[in-house]
Amino acid sequence: MAFTDLNQLRTFVVLYELRSVTAVAERLHVTQPTVSYTLRRLRTRFGDELFRREGHDMVPTSRATQLFGPIQEALAQIDATVNETEAFDPAKFTGELMLGLTSIGEQTFLPPIMTALAQEGARPHLQVERLDSGEVEDGLTRGTIDLAITVSMIGSPGLWRSHVRAVEYVALVSGAHPLPPTGPGMFAGRHFLRVSARGGHIFPLQVLTDNGLMQQVVLTVEEYATVPAVLEATDLVVLLPRHVAEVFCGWFPGLLIADLPWPGQSTPVSLYTRRDASLTPAQRWFRSLVLGAVRE
Numbered sequence: 001m002a003f004t005d006l007n008q009l010r011t012f013v014v015l016y017e018l019r020s021v022t023a024v025a026e027r028l029h030v031t032q033p034t035v036s037y038t039l040r041r042l043r044t045r046f047g048d049e050l051f052r053r054e055g056h057d058m059v060p061t062s063r064a065t066q067l068f069g070p071i072q073e074a075l076a077q078i079d080a081t082v083n084e085t086e087a088f089d090p091a092k093f094t095g096e097l098m099l100g101l102t103s104i105g106e107q108t109f110l111p112p113i114m115t116a117l118a119q120e121g122a123r124p125h126l127q128v129e130r131l132d133s134g135e136v137e138d139g140l141t142r143g144t145i146d147l148a149i150t151v152s153m154i155g156s157p158g159l160w161r162s163h164v165r166a167v168e169y170v171a172l173v174s175g176a177h178p179l180p181p182t183g184p185g186m187f188a189g190r191h192f193l194r195v196s197a198r199g200g201h202i203f204p205l206q207v208l209t210d211n212g213l214m215q216q217v218v219l220t221v222e223e224y225a226t227v228p229a230v231l232e233a234t235d236l237v238v239l240l241p242r243h244v245a246e247v248f249c250g251w252f253p254g255l256l257i258a259d260l261p262w263p264g265q266s267t268p269v270s271l272y273t274r275r276d277a278s279l280t281p282a283q284r285w286f287r288s289l290v291l292g293a294v295r296e
Contacts, residue, residue: 006078009071011038012050016068017142019057068141069158076278088281090122090289097124097286100131100139100148102200104224104240108247109149109294116293124282133200140274146283147290148272152200158278162271164294165243169203169264172227172245175254177235182259191218193227193236203266204239211262228252241266 014024015035025032043050048063060068101109106128117126129145133152139145140159151167171187173179180186194217197205208214219236221227227238228248232255240248242257249255271294273279273287 006075008038008042008045010075011035012042012064013068013072013075015039015051015058016060016064016072017144019051019059019142021058073158073275073277079280088285090120090285093122093124093282093285095124095282097126097147097282098129098145099126099290100129100136100145100150102133102150102198103130103222104195104201104244105149106130107224108244109290112293113290116289120289122289124286132198136272140272143274146273147287149269149290149294150200150272151267151269153267153270154272158275160273160275162291164269164271164291166268167203167266168242169207169239169260169266170242170245171258171260172231172238172240172248173256173258174231174233174235175256178256179237179258182261184261186258186261187213187216187237190235190237191216193217193219193221193230193234193238195224195227195238195240196220196222198222201241201266203264207239207260207262228255231255 011024011028014027015021018024018027021032021035021039024035028035039051046063046067049061050064050067051058051060053059099113110128114126117124129139131139131145131148131150133150136145136148136150136152137154137156137159140148141156149164154161171179179190192208192213194204194208195201208217219230221230224240224244227240228251230236231238231248232252239260245255245257249257271287271291273283276284279287
């Protein structure tokens with residue numbers, strides 16, 4: 001394949017990731033007409049429109065989605081081969097890394113990650129992106145995030161996954177309003193605070209629904225950050241992962257953890273990146289560092 005063809009394929013990959021002709025031109029340091037001309041040649045080569053304009057976005061067709069993974073991986077392998085002689089030094093890396101976390105992930109995983117970075121003397125520009133569970137695969141595939149930690153189970157063959165920790169759910173309450181001993185009737189007469197399942201933590205909603213407790217939910221919030229202060233000021237009960245409850249008890253010593261009367265295991269927390277062939281040396285180093293920092 002000619003060198004010019006490789007440039008066309010790189011334009012295709014970047015357009016798939018950014019969904020904007022203007023953004024592609026800026027990323028590749030070319031003019032917008034050059035990007036548009038390259039797109040016309042790609043459409044002719046593959047016999048497909050590849051991208052349709054919808055509002056301000058260039059939305060990929062199903063054919064473009066099929067092509068993206070293999071083309072992206074092939075270009076990544078070429079880049080890795082060309083750059084394989086360059087030794088990566090974390091202490092000298094000052095580029096940007098995008099970390100996808102839920103609100104609960106920010107509170108529990110970000111502190112040990114920052115500690116690990118400090119211990120290595122690394123100072124990248126780390127930007128945390130708040131992702132709903134349904135956005136993780138698209139964010140990683142398009143390259144808008146480098147790494148994500150989530151309880152969502154994603155089976156995409158284009159992604160690399162590693163187990164981080166098991167998730168056991170417990171109840172958390174104020175010490176001023178303790179629960180009775182663990183048993184089927186321990187929540188009789190009590191009311192619940194529920195956190196939105198947007199981040200992928202659907203276990204509490206399932207448990208409350210299956211055990212006829214949804215009518216006892218009196219407060220639903222979007223963020224876990226508000227939970228400990230609300231619990232301390234009320235007699236409400238929340239169901240959340242044990243490792244998060246332990247963090248909250250460290251912040252608010254007056255809170256109490258109680259075991260659930262039903263099996264409390266949900267899907268585990270996992271770390272996701274693109275597959276190794278698609279990662280830069282900085283991304284591989286960052287993945288290793290994060291795994292070491294957050295694994296149980």
